Amino acid sequence: MSEVENNTTPNPAGDEKLEKKDCEQQQQQETTNGSQQITNGDSFKPEDYKSLYDFTVKDIDGNEVSLSKYEGKVVLVVNVASNCGFTKSNYQQLNELYEKYESRGFRVAAFPCNQFAGQEPGCDADIKEFAKKNNVKFDMYSKIDVNGSNAHPLYRWLKLKQRGIFGTQAIKWNFTKFLINKEGQPIKRYSPTTSPNSIESEFKSMLDPEKTSDDDQQPAAEQPNSQ
Template identity: 60%
Template sequence: MQIALFITAIVVCVLATNPEDYTKANSIYEFTAKDIQGNDVSLEKYKGHPLIIVNVASNCGLTEKNYQQLNEIYDKYENKGLRILAFPCNQFLQQEPGTNEEIADFAKKHNVKFDMFAKIDVNGDNADPLYKYLKLKQPGTNPNDTSIEWNFAKFIIDKNGQVVERHVPKKDPVDLIPSLEKYL
């Protein structure tokens, strides 16, 4: 009996942290992600905040400009509720090869104040369920291929946890400001 209750408790915890079927999720608040230190973070923490969710890399040609502009946007709009969630990914020419600790050190050197998460996959069978959900809700320019194109693809999430926009990696973060201001 105790074993059955224990197993039931584990199943409930797993289902509570990430929907078993991401296609049935109602918002990003149903997901949990590991932060850069390896702690579980319920995305419900961000309820009521507009978000930018972005896949990042330390060794990409887009890195310097994106980190600098994401910092600028965060500094400008944090007091209005904006949160930025950065997910390192090594799927694009292995441009994020470091450990989570090395990535955290890189972010610190770039004065990152927004939230950094553990390295994940954003494409393929091992893609993080959150990214599967993001791509389902905003498939991109080719609805038949919802793949993340490269480092620094950006999703805008409204205060209700709904994925409202997707932007290509080459779009500069500062060019998101007119869109962001609609959701602040």
């Protein structure tokens, strides 16, 4: 093996340059086409999507992810921002609920969005760092648009399935929430001012039963009858 191949010394400066370049490319792309390369938004056909599981998105690291990973789970989908007045309380409560109910099939899918007062201006690397500092455990996805011609198909579908007050579709602000049942269907939409904790009682009954200590015990082996 060559000397170059053997060189595994980390290069933080180089990594920072790559991240900066990636950020610049992402921000340039957003300026031209909107977030997450949605350039053919007008071709969206709701009938192509039967459930949440039919969608593919990018995670915060840029990897393609099928939302079929949530089959059989109860999911709270929320558009997030790092610099909003609702950020601290929502991130904290979402994290607490996720950690409390993860074992019973509860998931949070967070989609950063910069369409509301520019409160999520950073690139995915910036957002990931913010989430890390806030000890976020739930799923973070790449920044998207939730309104307009470049809105991600997932959000077009969610807004059709669960409209806002007075039947409007548009997302009004950061931290609008959609509750998805175990069949992958959105069953309720919550306003940005609705705290995650206030939703707990509504989804708790939908989760898997809580395990008890008896569930972990193996049944005793049958003893042969003595004659």
